[in-house]
Amino acid sequence: MFPPLPTELLQLLLKSEIAIGDFAIDATAGNGHDTVFLAQAVGENGKVLAIDIQKQAIDSTTARLENAGLRDRVHLHHGCHSELAKIAGEQRPRAIVFNLGYLPGGDHNLITQTEKTLKAISAAWEILISGGLLAVVCYPGHDGGGDEAAAVEFLITSFADHHTARYGMLYNEKPAPFLLLSRKLG
Ligand SMILES: C[S@@+](CC[C@H](N)C(=O)[O-])C[C@H]1O[C@@H](n2cnc3c(N)ncnc32)[C@H](O)[C@@H]1O
Numbered sequence: 001m002f003p004p005l006p007t008e009l010l011q012l013l014l015k016s017e018i019a020i021g022d023f024a025i026d027a028t029a030g031n032g033h034d035t036v037f038l039a040q041a042v043g044e045n046g047k048v049l050a051i052d053i054q055k056q057a058i059d060s061t062t063a064r065l066e067n068a069g070l071r072d073r074v075h076l077h078h079g080c081h082s083e084l085a086k087i088a089g090e091q092r093p094r095a096i097v098f099n100l101g102y103l104p105g106g107d108h109n110l111i112t113q114t115e116k117t118l119k120a121i122s123a124a125w126e127i128l129i130s131g132g133l134l135a136v137v138c139y140p141g142h143d144g145g146g147d148e149a150a151a152v153e154f155l156i157t158s159f160a161d162h163h164t165a166r167y168g169m170l171y172n173e174k175p176a177p178f179l180l181l182s183r184k185l186g
């Protein structure tokens with residue numbers, strides 16, 4: 001779509017930043033669109049960790065990866081992204097992507113929870129390499145999404161060394177989704 005949606009812009013902007021052989025994390029695998037994008041970006045020597053709390057999302061992402069022939073380079077984890085540092089172990093990612101809200105095509109009542117989201121984003125920031133990128137797509141128009149989006153913005157502005165931009169749509173009737181993109185400096 002033009003102008004691009006935040007989810008599309010995320011991929012356009014990260015594409016030239018992720019190098020072959022990198023490690024990247026999709027903290028909300030969902031239907032696997034971002035996981036497939038990251039798996040393509042890191043190339044065959046790279047690795048991706050994709051996490052989702054819903055089995056339906058893990059299954060959907062697995063199928064999408066298999067169709068794309070990319071299953072081998074992705075470790076899928078069924079669990080909560082607030083544990084992402086433990087799941088990543090020694091690996092330090094160049095990029096971490098969060099796409100908040102509910103699983104499209106799934107139960108719209110199962111949404112990301114602010115407390116877990118903040119814990120996960122704090123952990124993500126800790127393990128990112130210097131110069132690495134954190135991308136968060138926020139949905140302030142969803143129930144509870146406005147408070148979550150505001151809390152995420154507040155958290156990111158509390159980080160010591162960051163360079164952050166916010167890109168969003170303009171909607172008529174409700175707050176529109178936006179992308180927060182941060183580079184970790186220092
Ligand atoms: C908007 S969808 C993600 C879309 C996905 N990035 C894609 O490309 O299709 C949000 C996902 O976050 C997941 N989620 C919600 N809370 C979570 C948590 N605590 N840990 C991990 N995943 C979570 C949901 O299950 C849902 O699949």
